[in-house]
Amino acid sequence: MRSDDFAIVIPTIGRPSVHRLLAELDGQDGVKPAEIVVVDDRPDPHPALQFDTALPVTMLRSGGRGPAAARNAGWRGTRARWICFVDDDVLPHADWFEHLAEDLATADAEGAAGSQAVIEVPVTPGRRATDDEKRTQRLADARWITADMAYLRSALVDAGGFDDRFPRAYREDSDLALRITQRGGEIIQGRRRSTHPVAKATLMSSVRAQIGNRDNALMRRKHGRDWRAAVGEGRGRLPLHSATTAALACAVGALLGGRWRAARWAGAAWAALTAEFALRRFWAGPHSIAEAGRMTLTSALIPPVAVAHRLRGEWTFRTARRDPPLAVLLDRDDTIIVDGPYLNDPDGVRPMPGSVAALERLRDKGLLLGVVTNQSGVAKGLISREQLDAVNAKVDAELGPFHTWQVCVHDADDGCGCRKPAPGMVRAAAAALGVDPARCVMIGDTGGDVAAALSADADAVLVPTQRTLPHEVDEARARARVAPSLVDAVDLVLRDCR
Template sequence: MNPGIDYSIVIPTTGRESLRTLLRALATATGPRPREIIVVDDRPADAELPLVETEPRVTVIRSGGRGPAAARNAGWRQAAGTWIAFLDDDVVTASDWPLRLTADLAGLDELTAASTAHIEVPLPTDRKPTDDERGTAGLATARWITADMAYRRSVLAEVGGFDERFPRAFREDADLAMRVCLAGYHIVRGERVTCHPARRSGPMASVRAQRGNADNALMRRKYGRRWRQRIGEQPGMLGHHALTAALGAGALGFGVARRWRTAFGFAAAWTALTARFAARRIAPGPRTRDEIGRMVLSSALIPPAACWHRARGEVRHRHATHDAPLALLFDRDDTLIVDVPYLGDPSKVEPMPGALDSLRLLRTAGIALGIVSNQSGVARGLISTEQLAAVNARVEEMLGPFETWQVCVHGDGDGCDCRKPRPGMVVRAAAHLGVDVSRCVLIGDTGADVDAATTAGARAILVPTARTLPEEVHRARREAIVARDISEAVRLAMAGAR
């Protein structure tokens, strides 16, 4: 047992009967007791909640029907525990859940901000799962799911809690986890297991679920086009839906214009795409008459619904942004590895202190990484291109992969546009990574690094070494940011410092 773990439980609810089952399970569970259980009633109207009357630690507060993000914020801000354990009101916890939770939290270092549970979704064994059931089963593989997730209260306060612009139980948990990782913290998977029964959401639930595309627009605005990759999710189907919806609209438009042959062609293409989409959804299901009917109808309605909600979200969140970068670019020598003049021997590659841990932190947060490096030794004839390639390969072997390498092999007098302090390599790195250059940060050790970044429109952080000129440091304090070491530079960059 871990009696020293101080935790509160926060449960947002809309008054489902499953809340009673959950509270009874918590009341009788073995292990260290929570400081309090806060149930956040997120219904706009007053009504009695199905509470366990014999549980003295349950406190009920109201959040006014503003969604689960606002409800969780109201709960943790009132809670007093060091850890805040969020539970959904429809999960089923184990009889020793408090014991397993505190075991997961015991011994976590200060840079570990949260612990997630393993979520199990029991599916029927006598038939194939329905579309609704398969949707719930996706929770079992979600990277960050607040159905059962414990956060340090101090970290929630540091990052501002959940973003209440997410009005549904969708993306608000991934957004919070992204901001926590960008603040320099880790999120770990615990050993506890919590059951989430498959939900029944009604015949057109998959069409209603397309409202989440508006939330996807907010995620893209905040974290760039690679946001799905950053949260560990497969590419979406918006492109398919947009094409299908466009074909359907074209068929209707040309039909109204009485251009029947063109309208028929568009209709045939729309039918083919819709049929293929429906078949993919029908195949893994029970294939009953009702299920097939729902899949066919909803497969025709999903593409226009998805496009409408995405467009609505893009308009609504057009001004949303985030100061955290989408990509970090690094100078190589004396920033990532110890500088050896005109290095051509891979065996002499030595990482700078803190470089490996800093890069690991960035990769956890899903930030794109690149290197921009002047290597005039090639132009001077002091190293060969083969030696340069071997050294760079050794850098990746020791520090992990980088998504772009921009290397200038020219000399001072060659008149190229890539050699720092010129901006060419920074601009090309941003283009290769598919991010706006203004969302890039370049970390380096010289004034040339700072000038290349600022001229390109990126942000710059200078990490001075013994070779950095005093005037470069003085100028960087006015035009950029100066950090003590690479670890501080990365944390400043992830926090969006300017």
Template sequence: MAVLPTTVVVPTIGRPSLDVLLRSLRESAGPRPADVIVVDDSETRSGPAAARNRGWRRARTPWVSFLDDDVIAEPDWLARLAGDIAAAGPDVAGSQGHVTVPLPARRRPTDWERGTAGLQDARWITADMSYRRSALVAAGGFDERFPRAYREDADLALRVQDAGGRLVHGRRGVVHPVRPAGFWASVRAQAGNADDVLMRRLHGPDWRERAGAGPGRRRAHLATTAAAAGALALAATGQRRAAGAAAAGWLAATARFAGRRIAPGPGDPAELARMLLTSAVIPPAAAWHAAAGWLRHRGAGPWRGVPDLVLLDRDGTLIHDVPYNGDPERVEPLPGAADALDRLRAAGVRVGVVTNQSGIARGLLTEDDVERVGKRVEQLLGPFDVWRSCPHGPDDGCGCRKPAPGMVASACAELGVPPDRCVVIGDIGADVAAAEAAGATGVLVPGPQTRPEEVAAARHTAPDLGTAADALLGGAW
């Protein structure tokens, strides 16, 4: 059977709807995807952006197809996905499927159902969105500062388009049932106002128009909240007439807001009670979250995410430096190296080794010796996605021996990683210089062989490999 050049990534918190989605994928007609990765976020609750990043970084296919865990793939979804991918020209960075939200046939929809139905017209939502993996790499993936399933997909789409990628609509589709919601669901949804603030910080005041997000109601909610606060403040100072006027303004604005929400709805008593109560609470909730967003994101800059590839020097960085060692039994990992590598791999970061082995040129080692030592390193610390070893001496004039960029550039090319999405970690200045010469970022972890002037010259340093890995996972590179 034909295999699609895509990996399906589904973030989940363990909802029962996941089984329904996976069943619909199994039953969908068409070629099979190369892989399906389900990212369980039920324990860490790091958010869908972070969960999707962990998923796509493990993908090794040219495309990555994102689905939410509460959608159902249409019976021909895979066949149509194959057609959408085949039709995508080289300038196409992403393709969106259409979303259908089934609404009640015998009554008018509730406020929550109408809100869910708005997904049918939303742009670039990850309920059904496929991206070229290269576009995700270049953009750094989803911005994990968006903690909810809200705006993180629009932010990524704007960044991909700003980089010159074209986004198109495909022919495939999913069904998005309206999931149950509690009485105060519309109030809890006001947390998204903080994400709207981040969108403005990152993309400017016209972000709504570019993302097709609609005008929003934040200004109206702020005005309503100001009227309520003014009424309370005036009443507290004994200015009853002015307080009454402010209270009347608040009441009129709240009634108008509630009326707009009630009119298209079913009109049953439960919905009326929900609309009246939540319409009074939503404006101050929106104002609170907007203010929190302004404080939290006041210094927000462009998102880089974690690097796609981390290349590490071998001797003095991963293992104890035994000069010209050809004996696998003498290989001893440095403290914390295994944990640091495991954390990088868990985040979907690919790892590799770039090592100078001039002992071969000096006649002190053979290539077989270096290979056997490398296999022992793999046993203790592996697996690694790429290995590069330079057998030349300092005077051979090769382009691979660090500080030359050859090994770094070659490793990036093999894995299809742009050098500016790669970090090189080493214990001497030649490691950092090789990174910078290749267009990558160098991080110096000083050891016994490191000279003071190398530490002073390095732009990025860390006291140990574990600290360096944590910094990279936190976006500090």
């Protein structure tokens, strides 16, 4: 395994543990990676993180959108063939680099798409683990835990990376691994080991953890009713939480309506279910008075909180039948800037109405942006390549930054494969962004924009102008979508991201 074969991606929120992690890696022998990408996911990353290390560290920012989005920013920011994701609070064991190289070589030999480390969670000797400690200790037996997981970059591209609709460190790893294995990829167990610390608990930790039921709703929408079995889990307790919450609601409703007998029966059912839940949790942990108090209080709160989060998730992801777009590709003239025939002067760049704010909304959502534009004026001799570059630089300064620019300078009769309506530039933009063309949306003002996108298996939105031909609008309505303005087209794209 050569150093340029793999890179390490570490998402962080600036915890001190990231310094400990890098110090541990810095002191190890073995083949070092070509790059370690540390992604700062703090919403306002000030002061900037500084690392005293000889390792090849690159810093990126992801805007506080969660570990899934941070990991996506990290792996798309490097071109290594293997990407090893390591959480900022794990501690790799001795010889981790050596064992990582062996694991990746084994994965290559077996044609696997991923390699999972052995995760160890420390236990407190001499007593049973608390309910909160058990939640962390389950990571040691979990399938596909991304605290220390390596994937082929090609597998990440094929699957579309992590789904950043999962905003917490929960389910985003199972979702990605499930999509990779459903596409025929294999994830094998490696030899390298990392220790995952037990999170510090508070009285309401178990109640706050119920927000994960929102993410469970997304898993069910994406992978069907049997998703728990597919990721190696049991049925879960939500049906009993639902029954407990329904009993509580019936008891309260009956009391308000003066139906005392019904209230007594419903209240008894709620008390019995709550007591069973509390006793089950208490019996499995330390038998102390303090723990008994915590289990009693939180066992009463958890069912309604869990059900509320699940209902919120079901509503939020009610239309989540397919994976959302990852990138938006934009035509230049009459889409993001006002068209000036064969524009050769940067001072003539004028953004289309609402385009600056619309593009910023896409960036805030974490979507990758690219410009895909025909510029035949170069082939016609009406504009020089230098003038074109200066205009594009001004566009980038006014409306950017864009993650990729794809420019065709050929004329219509040159027979190239890049000029729209050919799909060459759309495919090239997807490749440059590290996404499947099917996860791209092309926004433009001509039938050529729509045809190029559809030929590359991308989605398309036509934003007609006075120069858009009527039959182009009709064809776009039949095969893609039509929006009256760029702002409306962005609304459509963001609706797909829910």
